[in-house]
Amino acid sequence: MTPNKLRAFWAARQGLLECRPDLSPETVLERTGWARSVGGAGPYLTQFARAGHTRPAIDRAVARLDIHELPSARGCTYVVPRSDFALALRCSQGFGDAAQVQTAKKHLGVTDAELDRLARAVLDVLAGEALDPAALKDRLGDLVRSLGPEGKKRGLTTTLPLVLGRLQTTGELRRQPIGGRLDQQRYAYVRWADSPLRGFALSEAEAHVELARRFFRWSGPASLAHFQAFSGLGVKASKAAVAPLDLRPVSKDSPLQTLPEHLDPLRAFVPPETPVYRLVAGLDGLMLLRRQLDLLLDPADVPKVEAIGGLQDLPSHAILDRGRIVGLWEYDPEHEDIAWSSFIRPDAALRAEVERTAAMIREHLGDARSFSLDSPESRKPRIAALRAGG
Structure with missing residues (x-):
């Protein structure tokens, strides 16, 4: 099993070897995996690379609730297809916001009774309209308590975010992006009248099995450690989640395992x-499902990436060729183009793909932030380094 074959098979599982505009945004996510959302352009780049979808089509899918940004695996936010709303929410429970509640109770004097009162009030206030956090806080008045300097040190200024997080993971509230865009973090909150968790019967353990099933379907061959990193589960829970899948090693002594139905296609690929x-995007599913970049790099390129950002997450967005990372890129709003550098000799096809992506960003996005705090100003050193090495 050569590295080139493995990387290309991973890219095939991720829908990165052919562009399928016939697939809806929802179907793209069902087939290739949930798109990590951190207030950047990642969800748009995910769809464009796999199906050529641009922002209008994706935003319409968001407005229809065909896809939606939800707390999901590890409590992190992903853009998820409708068919997985309930599973994503169930897999988010116990992470992220739940940990913040425990911190607030332990160190800041917050009680369950206090949070329950606030939660009931939030649901009452949102009975007939969507409100952003500032408007919610005004309506709720003294029910929202400041957590003072000690809370600020722990990243918690008031009790409101604790309740909003809990009500999202239980499917009672959902966030809707103001303006309908996924590449920003301005939200209004609305009651989820037809909550996807209503009637969802899977236990926590059963939900973890379904998450594992999807993970290996999306990723192709992966290790137990890869699934742990994605799911946030411990060793024991991860082993229990994958046990019903009857995973098979791709070769003798390999830590990489695959679904039985993928083994023959892998061998014949x-x-x-x-x-x-x-x-x-730098957090594209191809990288995020593994968090082990050396598997996606040519050995000669490993030191280059290690020197500029380590081997877990990339310092910039990625250029791929058949699953191999062959370069890095950033969008430069000042010049309205892409600054990029490749580990290979550029050819006409690579230059054309760079321009195709740049044109989409210019026309539909205006920028391609990696995450919410990324800005054209903070990106200037990376842009300069890429242009120098291009």
Whole structure:
């Protein structure tokens, strides 16, 4: 099992070897996995690289609730297809906001009774309208308590975020992006009248099995450690989650395992002979499902990436060729183009893919932030380094 074959098979599982505009945004996420959302352009780049979808089509899918940004695996936010809303919410429970509640109770004098009163009031206030956090706080008045300097040190200024987080993971509230865009973090909250968790019967353990099933379907061959990193589960819970899947090793002594139905297709798989370039987000599913970049790099390129950002997450967005990371890129709003550098000799096809992606960003996004705090100003050193090395 050569590295080139494995990488190309991973790219195939991720929908990165052919562009499928016939697939809806919802179907893209069902087939290739939930798109990590951190207030950046990642969800848009995910769809564009796999199906050529641009912001209008994706925003319409958001407005229809075909896809939605939800607390999901590890309590992190992902853009999820409708068919997985309930599973994502169930898998978010016990992470993120739950840990913040425990901190607030332990160190800041917050009680369950206090949070329950506030939660009931939030649901009452949102009975007939959507409100942003500032408007919610005004309506709730003294029911929202400041947690003072000690809370601020722990990243908690008031009790309101604790309740909003809990009501989201239980499916009673949902956040809707103001303006309908996924590449910002301005939200209004609305009651979820037809909550996807209503009637959802899977236990926590059963939900973890379904998450594992999806993970290995999306990712292709992966290790137990890869699934742990994605799911946030411990060793024991991860082993229990994958046990019903009857995973098979891809080769003797390999830590990589795959679903039984993927084993023969993997063995028969022949990578494309010519390059298939894609420009994707730094947290694209191809990288995020593994968090082990050396598997996606040529050995000669490992030291280059290690020197600038380590081997867990990339310092910039990625250029791929058949699953191999062959370069890095950033969008430069000042010049309205992409600054990029490749580990390979650029050819006409690579330059065309760079321009295709740049044109989409110019026309539909205006920028391609990696995450909410990324800005054109903070990006300038990375842009300069890429142009110098391009």
